[in-house]
Amino acid sequence: MRVLITGSTGLLGCALQTQAGADKQLYGIFHPARPLPRALRASQQPADVTSMPEMRRVFEWARPDVVIHAAAIGSVDFAEKHPAQTHAVNVGGTAVVAECCKEFGARLIYISSNAVFDGTQPLYSETDPVSPINYYGRLKVEAEQVSAASGVPHAIVRPILMYGWPYPEERxxxxxxxxxxxxxxxxxxxxxxxxxxPLPAQACADAVWAIVNRNLTGIYHVAGAxxxxxxxxxxxxxxxxxxxxxxxxxxxxxxxxxxxxxxxxxSFNTTKMEKELGLHPVxxxxxxxxxxxxx
Ligand SMILES: NC(=O)c1ccc[n+]([C@@H]2O[C@H](COP(=O)([O-])OP(=O)(O)OC[C@H]3O[C@@H](n4cnc5c(N)ncnc54)[C@H](OP(=O)(O)O)[C@@H]3O)[C@@H](O)[C@H]2O)c1
Structure with a gap:
């Protein structure tokens, strides 16, 4: 299976590469402004997810069966202070990736966030209505809607607060x-x-691979124990x-x-993750x- 990972030098992007099965042929893109001081498992190319020409070139190179879209501006405070830039990457970039998935016949795994909820009624299940209270969360909701409206077979993964060792010079x-x-x-x-x-990034990656391997669609909440x-x-x-x-x-x-x-x-209810993905919260x-x- 050929899999393209966006944000491949990010915390989750790196964990996806260490946790991938040997049957996966991995392709990654990283932000053009970022150096690549350490080798990663995926073949790598620089590309900006907001650029349709660059992303078409990437899809022609990778010819993915599945795309895991993990590239984003992940800072809640940066998003609040730089709304136009964050919208362009987090929503616009998702629209470009989804459009390429449609053109090239790939499945999409969109990495969303717990920030789609207002935090007043935990534990949140996948069927609970979204209610974001900051700009970052509103953009995650919008990008989920872009993924759903694309018509591409897709799953939405909502990780909670992740931890792990980042790639050099990443946040x-x-x-x-x-x-x-x-x-x-x-x-x-x-x-x-x-x-x-709190969720180890590797455990989130395991959940994403379980979704990919089982060919699942729909929303999945992923959290620690x-x-x-x-x-x-x-x-x-x-x-x-x-x-x-x-x-x-x-x-x-x-x-x-x-x-x-x-x-x-x-905080999430993890029943669906446990039952459908066969994973125990760490x-x-x-x-x-x-x-x-x-x-
Ligand atoms: N970490 C968490 O606790 C957490 C929790 C819930 C959801 N999430 C979501 O999970 C996903 C992965 O999170 P993460 O923690 O792995 O994020 P991360 O470490 O910040 O990685 C995101 C990657 O996306 C890249 N990127 C940003 N703009 C780009 C662009 N225009 N084109 C190409 N690449 C671009 C970043 O590059 P630069 O660093 O060079 O900009 C970075 O390498 C994100 O969607 C995030 O919102 C994260």
Missing amino acids: GNLVTTWVKALREHQPQSVVENVFSK DHVSLHQFALAVAAAFALDPALIQAVPDSFFPQLAPRPRDT PLASGLQQMKAGA
């Missing part, structure tokens, strides 16, 4: 931020009234990496008034131990 995540700061003995103020079910506050998450990171928990101070989300609004608790302690072992 970090909460775990890498905390590990770095705590190793440098910098105190950390961490929100105690925002909750999640433990339902924790961000403060509890930070304490678990300190414990796993043998760092000083006394540096971590619990604060309310009102402590960061400059940030774009965050939903309080978008406990936080084991996900962090695996990450530590991979450091």
Whole structure:
């Protein structure tokens, strides 16, 4: 099976490559502005997902059976401050990818987000109505609609808060931020009234491959096992990496008034993931131990 991964140097893009079965022939595109200092499993080409000519060239090169569209601007705060640019990439780029899938007869796996929910009524199932409260979340809803309206056979994967080691010079995540700061003995103020079910990027990749391998369509929520506050998450990171928990101070989300609004608790019900994909949500302690072992 020939599979094209967009955002192939991103956190999920890299995990998709390490978790792919040997039967997959992988093709990846990465942002043209990004260097490629380390080899990856997929054959790689630079391409901007917002450019139809570039993406047609990529599809002619890869001739994919399946496309996993993971390229996006992933920063909630960047999206709020740069709405036109983020719309062009997160919605416009998805429209280009979906159109190419239609032209070249490929299936589409669109990577969406937990940010489609307002966080007031966890645990969220795939059938719950969307209700985003920030611009990033509204764009994820719009891009889901673009995927659905394309007429291409597709699945929508909504990962929750992911963690793992990023590719060199790619953006970090909460775990890498905390590990770095705590190793440098910098105190950390961490929100105690925002909750999640943190997800190792590899576990998300396993869910995507299960969807690809079973030829599934529809929406899938993917999350880890433990339902924790961000403060509890930070304490678990300190414990796993043998760092000083006394540096971590619990604060309310009102402590960061400059940030774009965050939903309080978008945690997922993972029944569909468990039953249809045959996957057990990964406990936080084991996900962090695996990450530590991979450091
Ligand atoms: N990480 C999470 O906790 C999380 C949670 C829920 C959903 N998601 C979603 O899951 C997907 C993957 O997330 P991730 O954490 O792996 O993101 P990531 O690490 O930020 O990777 C996204 C990749 O897309 C690339 N990209 C951005 N604009 C592009 C463009 N115009 N053309 C080509 N490539 C472009 C980025 O390149 P540059 O870095 O060079 O810009 C980056 O390599 C995204 O859709 C994200 O919104 C992530």
